[in-house]
Amino acid sequence: MIYFTSICANYLPKAMALAASVKRHCKDAVFVLCLVEREIPEAAARFPHFDEVVLAQDAGWENFERFVFRHSIVEASTAVKPRFMQHLMARFGSHVKFVYLDPDVRVYGDFEELRSLLDRASIVVCPHLLRPGNIDMEISSLAHGAYNLGFLALARSPNAESFLQWWADRLFRFCYDDKARGIFTDQKWMDLAPSFFDVHILKHHGYDFATWSLLGSDLRDNGAGAYVVNGDPLRFIHFSGLDSGTLEKAIGWWLTADNRDCFVRLYKDYRAALEQYGQSTLGSLPWSYANYRSGEPIAKEARLAYRDPALWARIPDPFDASNAELAACAAELGGSPAKGSVAPSTGLVQGEHPWLIERVLASARRAGVGATLVKGLRRVVGR
Numbered sequence: 001m002i003y004f005t006s007i008c009a010n011y012l013p014k015a016m017a018l019a020a021s022v023k024r025h026c027k028d029a030v031f032v033l034c035l036v037e038r039e040i041p042e043a044a045a046r047f048p049h050f051d052e053v054v055l056a057q058d059a060g061w062e063n064f065e066r067f068v069f070r071h072s073i074v075e076a077s078t079a080v081k082p083r084f085m086q087h088l089m090a091r092f093g094s095h096v097k098f099v100y101l102d103p104d105v106r107v108y109g110d111f112e113e114l115r116s117l118l119d120r121a122s123i124v125v126c127p128h129l130l131r132p133g134n135i136d137m138e139i140s141s142l143a144h145g146a147y148n149l150g151f152l153a154l155a156r157s158p159n160a161e162s163f164l165q166w167w168a169d170r171l172f173r174f175c176y177d178d179k180a181r182g183i184f185t186d187q188k189w190m191d192l193a194p195s196f197f198d199v200h201i202l203k204h205h206g207y208d209f210a211t212w213s214l215l216g217s218d219l220r221d222n223g224a225g226a227y228v229v230n231g232d233p234l235r236f237i238h239f240s241g242l243d244s245g246t247l248e249k250a251i252g253w254w255l256t257a258d259n260r261d262c263f264v265r266l267y268k269d270y271r272a273a274l275e276q277y278g279q280s281t282l283g284s285l286p287w288s289y290a291n292y293r294s295g296e297p298i299a300k301e302a303r304l305a306y307r308d309p310a311l312w313a314r315i316p317d318p319f320d321a322s323n324a325e326l327a328a329c330a331a332e333l334g335g336s337p338a339k340g341s342v343a344p345s346t347g348l349v350q351g352e353h354p355w356l357i358e359r360v361l362a363s364a365r366r367a368g369v370g371a372t373l374v375k376g377l378r379r380v381v382g383r
């Protein structure tokens with residue numbers, strides 16, 4: 001199988017730990033690194049467990065710079081995923097099975113169930129939650145997506161190819177962290193995928209065991225480096241929230257004396273592996289798309305403004321521009337990039353043309369729910 005992850009350079013230690021664990025446990029694995037940078041750092045080029053390192057810009061984009069300019073570093077790393085998987089399917093024409101893993105994943109066993117599953121299913125996803133009870137994470141899943149896109153597996157097929165094209169088209173325009181608008185990078189789009197395509201939901205506790213899985217978990221060491229979680233063989237842990245401190249908090253919130261030791265030991269081993277791969281140095285590498293060519297740092301407001309397609313024609317190469325030029329152009333077109341995020345349906349600046357749901361909520365706050373419902377019904381029936 002072909003495995004890949006997409007990162008910016010500061011996540012190199014995580015991608016190294018991931019690739020090493022994939023090569024250790026998954027037979028016949030080919031690991032490809034997608035790098036959202038202008039150049040390949042020497043540390044990536046010489047790492048033995050990366051079979052290939054490919055710059056995202058070299059994966060078949062018509063205007064990658066115009067695309068990447070609109071995104072933050074996290075958004076950019078996720079936005080390239082479907083287009084890069086299309087590139088891999090073309091690049092590795094004799095391979096059938098492809099797996100994406102987030103860089104903050106570590107593998108602990110061969111993906112034998114997945115390998116067999118991909119003989120009959122062409123799109124496989126993992127839900128954030130496999131059982132009710134953690135209301136905090138249930139609410140979080142409603143905001144961030146039912147399925148965790150730290151994992152995605154595809155088998156070459158018309159179904160998978162149609163899905164990838166749909167997903168790539170959506171992420172080209174709307175891969176933003178804008179939860180108020182119903183978008184969370186690449187992930188919320190996946191909520192729609194089972195309605196549009198044949199998607200298999202993998203309900204196996206050993207895949208994508210993560211921060212959100214800790215409450216009531218039963219992770220045990222069966223000896224010889226083999227682990228079982230809630231009765232299923234452990235395949236990989238997704239150490240999501242490590243950098244933000246969320247994982248440390250979740251350990252305190254949701255693990256007890258009965259189930260703490262094994263996970264905490266693996267967590268500490270993972271942190272030690274990151275240090276081994278250069279976290280203290282590589283982890284602070286700057287993003288090569290963070291500045292204009294002049295060296296001026298790109299303001300968040302400039303990226304937000306450039307989400308308006310009207311600016312693409314006016315400023316075809318945004319990295320040759322400046323914050324002042326983008327602000328002036330946005331103002332001339334009738335928007336103000338300082339006002340906030342961009343309405344995904346039109347590219348208009350938030351606050352100028354609120355969506356229907358925002359109008360309903362505003363009316364409910366102002367006039368009350370009952371009056372709002374009566375007003376809406378009158379409009380529907382024409383009275």
